[in-house]
Amino acid sequence: MDAVTSLFPWITNGPLIVVQVMSGLSVAMFLFLVSVGMSLIFGVTRIVNLAHGSFYMVGAYLMVTLVETLPAHQAMFWVALVLAPLGVGLLGGVIEVTLLRRIYHREPLLQLILTFGLILVIGTLVLLVWGPDNKSVARPDALAGSVRIFGQPFPSYYLLVLGLAPVVAIALWIVFYRTRWGMLIRAATVDREMLGALGVDVATLYTQVFIFGSWLAGLGGALSAPTVAVALGMDSDVLTTAFVVVVIGGLGSFAGSFISALLVGELQSFGILVFPAVSIVLLFAIMAVVLIVRPWGLLGRPEE
Amino acid sequence: MTSVRWLVALALLLVLPLVLPSFLVVVMTEIAIVALFATAFNLLMGFGGMVSFGHAAYFALGAYAAALLVKQAAWPMPLALATAPFVAAAGALFFGFFIVRLTQTYFAMLSLAFAQIVFTVLFKWKTLTGGDDGILNVWPPPALKSPLAYCYFTFAVAGLAMLALRAIVDSPFGYALRAIRENPRRARFIGVNVRRHQLFAFVLSGFFSGLAGGLFAFFNGSVFPDFAYLNKSFEPLVVVLLGGIQSFFGPLAGAVGFKILETFIARQWPVYWPLFLGSAVVLVVVALPQGFVGLLQRRSWRIRAAR
Numbered sequence: 001m002d003a004v005t006s007l008f009p010w011i012t013n014g015p016l017i018v019v020q021v022m023s024g025l026s027v028a029m030f031l032f033l034v035s036v037g038m039s040l041i042f043g044v045t046r047i048v049n050l051a052h053g054s055f056y057m058v059g060a061y062l063m064v065t066l067v068e069t070l071p072a073h074q075a076m077f078w079v080a081l082v083l084a085p086l087g088v089g090l091l092g093g094v095i096e097v098t099l100l101r102r103i104y105h106r107e108p109l110l111q112l113i114l115t116f117g118l119i120l121v122i123g124t125l126v127l128l129v130w131g132p133d134n135k136s137v138a139r140p141d142a143l144a145g146s147v148r149i150f151g152q153p154f155p156s157y158y159l160l161v162l163g164l165a166p167v168v169a170i171a172l173w174i175v176f177y178r179t180r181w182g183m184l185i186r187a188a189t190v191d192r193e194m195l196g197a198l199g200v201d202v203a204t205l206y207t208q209v210f211i212f213g214s215w216l217a218g219l220g221g222a223l224s225a226p227t228v229a230v231a232l233g234m235d236s237d238v239l240t241t242a243f244v245v246v247v248i249g250g251l252g253s254f255a256g257s258f259i260s261a262l263l264v265g266e267l268q269s270f271g272i273l274v275f276p277a278v279s280i281v282l283l284f285a286i287m288a289v290v291l292i293v294r295p296w297g298l299l300g301r302p303e304e
Numbered sequence: 305m306t307s308v309r310w311l312v313a314l315a316l317l318l319v320l321p322l323v324l325p326s327f328l329v330v331v332m333t334e335i336a337i338v339a340l341f342a343t344a345f346n347l348l349m350g351f352g353g354m355v356s357f358g359h360a361a362y363f364a365l366g367a368y369a370a371a372l373l374v375k376q377a378a379w380p381m382p383l384a385l386a387t388a389p390f391v392a393a394a395g396a397l398f399f400g401f402f403i404v405r406l407t408q409t410y411f412a413m414l415s416l417a418f419a420q421i422v423f424t425v426l427f428k429w430k431t432l433t434g435g436d437d438g439i440l441n442v443w444p445p446p447a448l449k450s451p452l453a454y455c456y457f458t459f460a461v462a463g464l465a466m467l468a469l470r471a472i473v474d475s476p477f478g479y480a481l482r483a484i485r486e487n488p489r490r491a492r493f494i495g496v497n498v499r500r501h502q503l504f505a506f507v508l509s510g511f512f513s514g515l516a517g518g519l520f521a522f523f524n525g526s527v528f529p530d531f532a533y534l535n536k537s538f539e540p541l542v543v544v545l546l547g548g549i550q551s552f553f554g555p556l557a558g559a560v561g562f563k564i565l566e567t568f569i570a571r572q573w574p575v576y577w578p579l580f581l582g583s584a585v586v587l588v589v590v591a592l593p594q595g596f597v598g599l600l601q602r603r604s605w606r607i608r609a610a611r
Contacts, residue, residue: 118582243417
């Protein structure tokens with residue numbers, strides 16, 4: 001025990017651990033928003049959208065612009081938080097209709113290559129529109145400070161994120177399991193040919209799902225904008241972490257994304273305490289273990 | 305006929321650097337390096353049906369190994385260059401062990417994720433790699449320092465490596481790899497150890513990518529973490545897509561086209577280069593699945609994934 005406490009002095013610091021758990025939960029919330037969208041799009045269209053991190057980045061940058069251009073009023077933060085993800089949803093819709101729709105019948109690898117190409121295109125366009133400098137978004141006044149939790153400071157904005165997490169998770173659960181549209185999505189995940197044969201307009205469903213998934217990524221980006229430096233490298237960072245989340249949870253699984261986002265969020269939060277520089281390597285080590293034991297993820301299904 | 309054509313090509317390669325302005329000699333050197341990188345990549349993609357989205361990792365491992373051995377361990381340059389591919393192959397063996405367990409989508413994504421790890425390590429391990437500043441002044445010995453000398457040196461090394469790759473593709477191993485690409489299950493029934501063949505191909509591909517990286521380190525005179533970044537992983541993919549997948553020399557033709565485009569676009573408008581690269585990939589996928597060379601040849605091919 002002495003060896004442990006000397007290596008990890010924080011281990012006896014209860015309040016610090018609580019705060020660390022909570023910040024891990026808020027990281028998990030962002031991860032969940034991105035990875036559930038990615039997983040959803042994969043489940044229905046069988047396309048792994050590698051540009052999903054780029055959508056997240058666009059959401060954050062739109063947030064920057066909206067907060068700057070909307071009239072300076074406290075309520076405008078919330079307006080921007082609604083509008084930015086809608087903009088990303090629109091972008092996703094345009095990409096689906098003009099590009100992805102042409103390649104659904106083609107080899108999965110070509111689809112991957114296409115979304116891989118979109119990373120570069122979107123990344124450069126963001127550079128051209130917003131420039132190379134990092135941006136930041138001011139938190140609304142009510143959430144700008146921090147609260148004390150067991151004596152440890154904790155940013156109030158993260159409380160908002162933590163409060164939203166269960167709301168979003170329950171809302172998504174209702175959409176997936178209690179609406180007709182959600183039923184169609186789940187049906188498409190199981191057998192899309194059959195769904196089409198039963199008279200459902202699958203092409204429209206694909207577009208809707210892609211827009212919805214992009215919207216979720218945009219929401220994650222917009223919500224995270226006040227917590228990070230909005231920068232050009234966000235796309236690949238987010239893609240990599242979201243990828244770890246979906247691989248651990250299983251592509252196409254809603255619950256898998258949720259559990260795995262929690263796991264990865266906490267790991268990141270504590271990994272920074274344990275191995276500050278290389279916490280990402282720890283994540284990949286866990287992913288490697290999952291891939292060896294269950295290559296299709298904790299709650300996913302084996303590939304056909 | 306073919307041997308005559310070969311001799312003409314060889315003569316051209318020997319004479320061209322002498323008559324071209326030194327600016328184009330540099331471009332030709334780079335073409336040879338890119339062609340080697342893309343051909344190594346295509347051993348996986350074209351012949352093995354495995355698409356790696358993170359091949360920059362092995363290129364970067366080779367480049368950093370060469371640079372570090374020369375700078376930190378003060379090894380002579382030829383020895384460092386000869387060791388670089390083995391370091392890259394060791395990396396490919398370690399990552400490949402996990403990657404070849406997966407297929408198609410997961411294969412591509414895991415390779416991308418591992419390349420991100422390599423990038424992160426190169427970026428953050430400042431004491432060894434210099435982080436963002438990279439490692440500077442990695443030059444070949446005086447005898448090879450002139451653009452012309454290094455051009456011939458690169459031609460010789462890359463040429464021999466491509467001959468070796470050609471021999472691999474034409475060997476029984478190469479045919480087993482094609483069999484796995486076409487139908488992994490049937491390949492297994494006739495006694496091919498699918499996963500071991502795929503891993504071996506992955507390691508070989510990493511080996512030659514590392515050699516390309518080592519050549520590039522001395523060509524460039526410096527190495528940076530960007531060598532392991534996404535944009536670099538795009539390069540062989542775009543080159544192979546431009547050149548066509550299932551011919552051995554497709555990547556070579558693609559590299560010529562790619563470098564000419566890069567020379568004119570990237571130097572004029574460096575900011576637009578990634579945009580161009582990305583759009584080219586998107587357009588080729590949507591409009592010209594055969595690649596430009598494939599379009600000329602009208603040869604049908606299919607990418608088959610290893611299942």
